[in-house]
Amino acid sequence: MKSTLQKLRYIMAMLLAIILIVSPLRTAAALGADTTGIKSNLAITGYKVTDTSGNILSSVPSGYPINLEITVKNPGIKSSDISGSADIDVSKLVDSFSGSGNPEVTITSQNDDDPLAMTIKFSDVKYSGSGKTFKFMVGYKSLSVDYDITDLSITECVDQENKPVDNDKVTPTPTLLITGSLNRDTLKPDQLMDLTINIENLSDSSLQDAVVTLNPSESIYLVAGKTTFFLDTIGGKQTRSFTVKIKTGSELPPASQSVGVDLKYNYDNGSAIVQGTASEKVNLISEIDESSEPILFISGVQTDEVLKSNGERDVTIKVTNMSDTMASKINVVLTPSDSIYFPNGKNSFFLPNMKGNSEERLTVRIKAAGALASTLQSIGVEVKYSYTNGSSIVQETATGKIIIVTADKSPAPVLFISGSQTKDILKGDEEKDVTLQITNMGETTASDITVSLNPSDSLYFPDGQSSFFLKEIKGHTEESITVKVKAASEPSSSLQTIGVDASYSYDSGGGIVPGTASGKVVVVTESHKETDASVPYLIVSNYSYGGAPVAANTAFKLSMDFYNTSSNLSIENIVVTLETGENFSVASSSNTFYYESLGAGQTLTQDLDLQALLVANSGQTSISGAKTVEVSFKYEYNTGSKRATNTMSEKLSIPIYLPDRFELAQPQLPDFVAVGQESVITLSYVNKGKNPISNVEAAIEDITGEMETPAKVQQLGNIEAGKSSTIGFAFMPLQPGELSFTIRITYEDANLEPVIKEFPVLVSAFDAPPPMDMGMPEMAPEQDSKIPLPWLIGAAIVLLAGIGIAVMRIRKARAQKKISAIDFSWEEDAPAQDLPLTEDKTGGTAPSTDAPSKTEV
Numbered sequence: 001m002k003s004t005l006q007k008l009r010y011i012m013a014m015l016l017a018i019i020l021i022v023s024p025l026r027t028a029a030a031l032g033a034d035t036t037g038i039k040s041n042l043a044i045t046g047y048k049v050t051d052t053s054g055n056i057l058s059s060v061p062s063g064y065p066i067n068l069e070i071t072v073k074n075p076g077i078k079s080s081d082i083s084g085s086a087d088i089d090v091s092k093l094v095d096s097f098s099g100s101g102n103p104e105v106t107i108t109s110q111n112d113d114d115p116l117a118m119t120i121k122f123s124d125v126k127y128s129g130s131g132k133t134f135k136f137m138v139g140y141k142s143l144s145v146d147y148d149i150t151d152l153s154i155t156e157c158v159d160q161e162n163k164p165v166d167n168d169k170v171t172p173t174p175t176l177l178i179t180g181s182l183n184r185d186t187l188k189p190d191q192l193m194d195l196t197i198n199i200e201n202l203s204d205s206s207l208q209d210a211v212v213t214l215n216p217s218e219s220i221y222l223v224a225g226k227t228t229f230f231l232d233t234i235g236g237k238q239t240r241s242f243t244v245k246i247k248t249g250s251e252l253p254p255a256s257q258s259v260g261v262d263l264k265y266n267y268d269n270g271s272a273i274v275q276g277t278a279s280e281k282v283n284l285i286s287e288i289d290e291s292s293e294p295i296l297f298i299s300g301v302q303t304d305e306v307l308k309s310n311g312e313r314d315v316t317i318k319v320t321n322m323s324d325t326m327a328s329k330i331n332v333v334l335t336p337s338d339s340i341y342f343p344n345g346k347n348s349f350f351l352p353n354m355k356g357n358s359e360e361r362l363t364v365r366i367k368a369a370g371a372l373a374s375t376l377q378s379i380g381v382e383v384k385y386s387y388t389n390g391s392s393i394v395q396e397t398a399t400g401k402i403i404i405v406t407a408d409k410s411p412a413p414v415l416f417i418s419g420s421q422t423k424d425i426l427k428g429d430e431e432k433d434v435t436l437q438i439t440n441m442g443e444t445t446a447s448d449i450t451v452s453l454n455p456s457d458s459l460y461f462p463d464g465q466s467s468f469f470l471k472e473i474k475g476h477t478e479e480s481i482t483v484k485v486k487a488a489s490e491p492s493s494s495l496q497t498i499g500v501d502a503s504y505s506y507d508s509g510g511g512i513v514p515g516t517a518s519g520k521v522v523v524v525t526e527s528h529k530e531t532d533a534s535v536p537y538l539i540v541s542n543y544s545y546g547g548a549p550v551a552a553n554t555a556f557k558l559s560m561d562f563y564n565t566s567s568n569l570s571i572e573n574i575v576v577t578l579e580t581g582e583n584f585s586v587a588s589s590s591n592t593f594y595y596e597s598l599g600a601g602q603t604l605t606q607d608l609d610l611q612a613l614l615v616a617n618s619g620q621t622s623i624s625g626a627k628t629v630e631v632s633f634k635y636e637y638n639t640g641s642k643r644a645t646n647t648m649s650e651k652l653s654i655p656i657y658l659p660d661r662f663e664l665a666q667p668q669l670p671d672f673v674a675v676g677q678e679s680v681i682t683l684s685y686v687n688k689g690k691n692p693i694s695n696v697e698a699a700i701e702d703i704t705g706e707m708e709t710p711a712k713v714q715q716l717g718n719i720e721a722g723k724s725s726t727i728g729f730a731f732m733p734l735q736p737g738e739l740s741f742t743i744r745i746t747y748e749d750a751n752l753e754p755v756i757k758e759f760p761v762l763v764s765a766f767d768a769p770p771p772m773d774m775g776m777p778e779m780a781p782e783q784d785s786k787i788p789l790p791w792l793i794g795a796a797i798v799l800l801a802g803i804g805i806a807v808m809r810i811r812k813a814r815a816q817k818k819i820s821a822i823d824f825s826w827e828e829d830a831p832a833q834d835l836p837l838t839e840d841k842t843g844g845t846a847p848s849t850d851a852p853s854k855t856e857v
Contacts, residue, residue, distance in 0.1 A: 038076060038081065038143060038144075038145055039076040039145075040076050040077060040140070040143075040145040041074060041075055041076040041148075042072055042073075042074050042138055042150055043072065043073050043075070044070060044071070044072050044150060044152050045071045045072060045117075046070075046071045047068060047069060047070045047071065047154070048068075048069045049066055049067075049068055049154065049156050050066065050069070051064075051065070051066060051067070051233065052065055052066070052123075052124065052232075052233050053206070053235035053238065054067075054235075055206060055235045057156060057206075058156060059157075059158050059268060060127050060154065060157045060158060061127065061129075061158045061268040061273045062127055062128065062129030062158070062272075062273060063126055063127065063129070064126065064127055064208065064273065065124050065125070065208075065233075066124075066126070066127070067121065067122070067123050067125075068101070068121070068122045068125060068134065068154070069119055069120070069121045069122075070120045070121075070122070070134075070136075071117070071118075071119050071120075072117070072118055072119075072120060072138070073115055073117045074115060074117075074148075075115045076115075077116040077140070077143070077145075078112065078113055078115065078116065079107065079109040079112050079113070079114050079115075079116050079117075080112035080113065081116070081140075081143060082116065082140055082142060082143070083142060084107070085107050087140060087141050087142050088107075088118065088138065088139075088140060088141075089138070089139040089140070089141055089147075090103040090105055090120055090136060090137070090138050090139075091103070091136060091137055092122060092135070092136045093135040093136055093137060093149070093151075094135070095131075095134050095135040095151065096127065096128050096130065096131035096133050096134065096154075096157070097125040097126060097128065097134055098125065098126050098128060099124055099126055101124070101125045102122070102123050102124070103120055103121065103122050103136070104120070104123070105118055105119070105120055106118060106119045106121070120136070120138075122136075127157050127158075131157075132153045132154050132155065132157040133151050133152075133153060134151060134152055134153075135149070135150070135151035136149075136150065136151070137149040137150070138150075158268070171205055171267075171268065171269045171270040172203075172269075173267075174201060174202075174203040174205045174207060174265075174267055174276060175202040175203045176200065176201060176202065176203075176278045177198075177199075177202055178197070178199055178200075178261050178263065178278060178280035178282075179197075179198045179200070179280075179282070180195055180196065180197050180198065181195075181196050181198070182195055182196075182284060183196075186284075186285050187220070187257060187284050187285065188248065189248055189250050190248060190249070190250050191247065191248050192223065192245060192246075192247050193245070193246055193247075193248075194243050194244075194245060194246075195243065195244050195245075195246050195259065195282075195284075196241055196242070196243045197212065197214070197241065197243075197244070197259075197261060197282070198239055198241045199212070199231070199234060199240050199241070199261075199263060200238075200239040201234045201236060201237060201238050201239070201240075202237070203236060203237075204236040204237065205236055205267045206233060206235050206236050206267065206268075207233065207234040207235075207266070207267055207276075208232075208233055208265065208266045208267065208273075209230075209232065209233075209265060209266050210230070210231040210232065210233070210234050210240070210264070211229070211231070211263070211264050211265070212228070212229045212242075212261060212262070212263050213227055213228050213229075213261075213262040213263075213264075214227050214228075214229075214244065214260065214261060214262075215227070215259065215260035215261075215262065216246065216257075216259045216260075217257045217258050217259070219248060219249045220246050220247065220248050220249070220259070220284070221246065221247060221249075222244055222245070223244075223245040223246065223247050224244070224245065226244075229242055229244075234265070246259070257283075257284045257285075258281045258282060258283050258284060259281070260279065260280075260281050260282075261279065261281070261282060262278075262279050263279070264276075264277050265277075265278075293323065293325060293389070293394070294321050294325045294354070294356075294387050294396070295321070295323045296319055296320070296322075296354075296383055296385065296398040297320045297398075297400075298317065298318070298319055298320075298381045298398060298399070298400025298401075298402075299318050299402075299589070299590055300315065300317060300318065300403070300587075300589065301316035301318055301361070301589075307340070307368050307404055309368055310367075310368060310369070311367070311368050312343065312366065312367045312368075313365075313366060314363050314364070314365055314366075315363070315364055315365075315366055315402060316361055316362070316363045317334075317361065317362045317363075317364070317379075317381060317402060318359055318360075318361050319332070319351065319354070319359060319360050319361075319383060320358075320359040321354045321355070321356055321357065321359070322357070323356055323357075324356035324357065325356055325387055326353060326354065326355050326356060326387065326388075327353065327354045327385040327386070328354075328385065328386050328387065329353075329384075329385060329386045330350065330351040330353070330354065330383060330384070330385045331349075331350055331351075331383070331384045331385070332350070332351060332362060332381065332382070332383050333348050333381075333382045333383075333384075334347045334348075334364065334379050334381060335379065335381075336366065336377070336378075336379050337377045337378045337380075338369075339369045340366050340367065340368050340369065340377045340379070340404060341366070341367055341369070342364060342365065342366060342367070343365055343366075343367045344365060349364075354385075364379075366379070377403075377404040378401050378402060378403050378404060379401070379402040380399070380401055381400045381401065381402060382397060382398075382399050383398045383399070383400075384396075384397050385397075385398070403555065403585070403587035403609075403611055413440050413442045413444045413445065413446035413473070413475070413504065413506050413515060413548070414546040414548065415438055415439070415440055415441075415446060415473070415502055415504070415517035415548075416439045416440075416441050416517075416519070416544045416546075416559070417436065417437070417438055417502065417517060417518070417519025417520075417521075417542075418436070418439070418519065418521070418542060418544075418561075419434060419435065419436055419498070419521030419522065425524050425525065425526050425567070425601075426487045426496075426523055426524065426525045426526070427487065427525070428487055428488065428489045428490055428491060428525075428526065429487065429489050430486070430487055431462060431484055431485065431486045431487075432484075432485060433482050433483070433484055434482070434485050434498065434521065435480055435481070435482045436451075436453075436480065436481045436482075436498075436500060436521060437478055437480050438470070438473060438478065438481070438502065438517075439473075439477075439478040440473040440474065440475055440476065440477055440478070441476070441546070442475055442476075442546075443475040443476075444506050444507070445473070445475060445506065446472060446473045446504040446505075446506055446515070447471070447504060447506060448469075448472075448504060448505050449469070449470040449471075449472070449473060449479075449502055449503070449504040450467065450469055450502065450503050450504070451467065451468045451469075451470065451481060451500060451501070452466065452467050452500075452501045452502075453466045453467070453468075453483065453498055453499070453500060454466070454498070454499035454500075454501070455496070455497075455498050455499075456496045456497045456499075457488075457492055457496075458490075458491035458492045458493070458496050458525060459486070459488070459496045459523060459525075460485075460486055460488070461484065461485065462484055463483075463484055465483070468481050468483075473504075483498075485498070485523060487525050491525040491526065493525075496522075496523045496524075496525050497520050497522055497523065497541075498520070498521045498523060499518070499520055500518060500519045500520065500521060501516070501517075501518050502516065502517045502518070502519075503515070504516075504517070515548050516548070517548065519544060520541065521542065522542065522561075522563055522603075524565075524567075524601060526567075535566075535637075535644075535646060536564055536565065536566030536570075536600070536637050536646075537564075537565040537566070537646075537648060538562060538563070538564055538574065538598070538633045538635055538646075538648055539562070539563055539565060539648065539650065540560050540561065540562060540631055540650050540652065541562070541563035541603060542560075542561040543558065543559060543561065543652050544558075544559045545557075545558050545559075545610075549655040549656065549657045550612045550654060550656050550657070551612065551658070551659045552612050552613070552657065552658050552659065553611075553613065554611070554612055554659075555587055555609055555610065555611050556609075556611075556612065557608070557609055558607070558608055558609075558610050558629070558652075558654075559605065559606075559607045560606050560607075561603050561604070561605050562574075562576065562595075562598065562603065562604050562605075562606065563602075563603045564598045564599065564600055564602055565601075566600045566601070567601055568600050569637050569638070569639075570597055570598065570599045570600055570637065571597065571598050571635045571636065571637045572596065572597045572635065572636050572637065573594075573596070573597075573635060573636045574594065574595040574596075574597070574598060574633065575592065575593070575594055575633070575634045575635070576592070576594075576595070576606070576631065576632070576633055577592050577631070577632045577634075578591040578592075578608075578629060578630075578631055578632075579591070579630040579631075579632065580610065580629055581627070581628065581629070581630070582613065583612065583613055583627040583628075583656065584610050584612055584613060584627070584629060584654070586610060587609040587610060587611050589609065593606060610629075612627075612654075612656050627653070627654055627655075627656050628652065628653055628654070629651070629652045629654060630650070630652075631649065631650050631651075632647065632648070632649040633647060633648045633649065634646075634647045658689060658749070658750035660689070660749045660750070660755060661687070661689035662685065662686075662687050662688070662689065662693050662719070662755075663685065663686050663687075664683055664684075664685045664745060664757055664759070665683060665684045666683075666759065667681050667682070667683050667743060667759050667761055668681065668682045669681060669763060670763075672766070673733060673739070673763050673765045673766065674766055674767070674768040675733050675734065675736050675765050675766065675767050675768055676734070677732065677768055678730050678732045679730070679731060679732070679733075679763075680728055680729065680730050680731075681728070681729045681731070681761065682726045682727065682728045682729075683726060683727045683745075683759065684724070684725070684726045685719070685724060685725065685726070686722075686724035687720065687721055687722060687723050688722075689721055689749075689750055690721050690750070691721055691750035692718050692719060692720045692721055692750070693718065693719050693747045693748060693749055694717075694718045694747065695717075695718070695746075695747055695748050696715075696716040696717060696719055696745070696746075696747040697713065697714070697715055697716065697745070697746045698713070698714045698716060698727045698743065698744070698745050699713040699714070699743075699744050699746075700713075700731070700741050700742070700744075701741065701742050702740075702741055702742040703740075703741040704738075704739070704740045705737065705738065705741075705765075706733070706734040706735050706739075707731050707732060707734055707741075707765075708734065709729060709730060709731040709732070711729075711730075714727065719747075727745075729743065733765035735765070736766055736767050737765060738762065738763070738765075739762075739763050739765050740762045740763075741760075742758050742760050743758070743759045743761060744756065744757070744758050744759075745757045745758075745759075
């Protein structure tokens with residue numbers, strides 16, 4: 001029986017060996033053996049990673065949808081061996097990415113004899129978060145060759161499991177600009193309107209899974225009832241818009257209505273996928289109803305006078321009733337800011353009754369304090385008034401604020417760029433000289449000025465020179481540059497421009513720092529393409545905000561040149577409106593200006609004071625950057641046979657930065673510094689800004705003398721807004737004498753600009769005093785007693801009281817039957833609970849019942 005089983009085992013082993021040898025041959029035949037002589041040899045030549053919007057990505061976080069374009073070449077296959085891209089079979093395999101990718105093949109080889117080259121695109125695949133391998137296989141339906149299985153490493157993948165967090169490379173929260181617009185100017189009751197919401201991504205980061213929630217105010221509602229909208233992806237530097245239908249109620253208050261916009265999204269901060277939020281309120285203006293309550297608008301009358309320290313000036317406040325309803329019993333209460341006051345002490349005033357569409361003015365005298373807290377002061381205005389509503393009298397309140405400019409100097413140069421106005425029109429192929437003026441309107445000298453000129457499409461410089469160098473421009477002086485300009489044969493429009501960019505340096509008091517300024521010069525050309533044009537255009541041909549970025553919460557002067565581009569038509573009844581948005585406000589002036597007329601080809605200039613407001617949107621780490629002011633024009637003109645109206649608008653970009661408000665006090669030195677003993681120097685700090693400062697480092701440098709310190713450099717990290725604390729340095733002198741060193745504090749301010757602050761320290765080190773002799777002191781010779789009589793009387797009273805207390809204790813102690821003996825000392829009066837205990841008959845112990853007398857208390 002055993003022999004038979006043994007033979008069966010041998011037979012089965014031989015059969016199994018034959019199967020193992022034959023199976024690979026049959027598998028190769030099944031896949032298609034190479035009978036044509038073609039040897040497939042697929043090679044990857046490159047790849048590109050983009051988001052779903054086509055933006056190239058430098059990092060791919062976990063769960064992030066991407067498109068992957070892979071370029072490959074197969075030297076063993078010619079382009080003529082396949083019939084087209086449909087003959088190529090591509091499949092994604094299991095790897096570090098999810099999704100099939102829906103591969104698309106595009107053949108890129110040019111000639112039939114060239115090796116096969118192609119691009120394979122995999123769409124909407126998501127990284128799993130671990131590993132970096134992307135694997136796929138490629139086969140050819142008409143060729144008997146094996147599938148090529150290949151893979152590549154996607155280096156842009158961010159491995160969430162092993163990636164260390166580098167706070168220095170964390171991407172800041174994306175900066176978003178949320179705006180809205182109606183398909184009409186104002187809201188009316190019972191009206192259906194289209195509201196368009198625009199979300200502009202100002203950063204480079206891509207927003208994923210963006211969800212918007214709209215919250216309208218009480219008097220308006222969304223027609224579809226849907227308040228949440230999914231926008232999916234918003235790429236870097238891209239804008240997404242969507243339109244909703246809104247309807248107003250039958251009763252619409254005259255005050256502004258609004259639609260709140262709340263945005264939630266995901267983004268890669270360089271370390272992980274995190275959630276960001278942004279909120280904004282889109283204001284919508286209601287049309288004024290004739291039967292509404294009085295609407296009192298408070299403003300200040302514009303003036304160029306600047307209030308200096310300890311100076312006085314008059315301020316005129318204007319109250320305008322913008323409705324048809326009369327306001328009566330008007331009381332105005334003024335509240336000045338910290339650094340200004342009313343010298344006559346009066347801050348409450350009465351105004352006469354105001355009919356509809358009328359105004360009243362109030363002039364008050366103000367005075368500045370000796371030390372101004374800031375360059376911008378204000379007067380809060382509260383107006384209480386009454387009006388008749390049917391048979392009842394209603395009381396209401398209107399508020400406003402008047403801005404007072406208290407300084408007109410800037411530490412940086414203020415370069416204003418303009419061009420000499422000329423009546424000559426530059427015709428096609430003609431040349432003329434254009435003179436540029438650069439005026440330094442500040443006090444500080446601008447040095448090493450480089451000027452670059454950028455002409456528009458129909459202008460060029462025949463001499464080939466577009467850059468110029470100026471050694472310096474002192475404060476309140478002007479320099480000119482003359483350049484030869486030539487027009488193209490057929491100018492594209494009658495209005496051409498020369499962009500002017502200037503870079504310079506100046507002494508800020510703490511070192512030489514750079515600055516920039518820009519401007520635009522208009523050149524009128526003769527364009528045959530516009531000879532039949534009958535519409536004159538009004539544009540901002542040039543504007544200036546001082547040449548340097550504007551500090552938040554400060555005032556500055558905006559200068560604008562308005563230009564009529566028509567060569568034969570004048571414009572009339574010009575209304576210019578300045579929409580400052582949330583980042584600026586007009587100081588001591590209205591935002592609307594009126595001009596009677598402007599001739600053909602003429603320019604007029606408007607200067608006004610603006611204030612850069614300290615506003616930070618939710619989700620932003622910094623309010624710094626370019627903000628916009630929109631200038632709108634509405635005007636009339638005659639075409640000969642009829643009178644027409646036209647409107648135009650432009651956006652002006654003004655950069656804002658946050659001033660550094662991180663304050664460090666002078667170092668606090670120890671009272672005595674001894675050799676061989678550790679001493680401590682402290683510096684107190686406070687971040688008074690609205691944003692955190694980052695990468696704070698404190699170090700001891702430039703040491704003169706011998707000393708030891710346990711930590712010469714301290715990394716303090718980030719300091720949040722409003723936080724205050726101290727920085728301490730311990731040191732130990734090694735020899736007596738003067739010891740000097742510098743405490744250097746470095747950090748990045750809210751604008752991510754490096755700042756260095758230094759504090760020189762000079763201390764004197766002394767030898768440590770010898771240890772004190774704790775032996776018995778020598779008896780001093782007796783001296784005549786000169787103790788005052790009151791002291792003697794007090795001492796006697798205390799002594800008698802002590803004796804009395806001691807006697808009373810002895811008597812009470814002897815009266816106790818359980819106490820056998822009491823040790824009494826005149827030198828120490830022990831409390832009652834410290835008296836010795838005596839045994840009682842029960843074997844226990846009981847404390848003395850003596851209690852302190854009232855005299856002890």
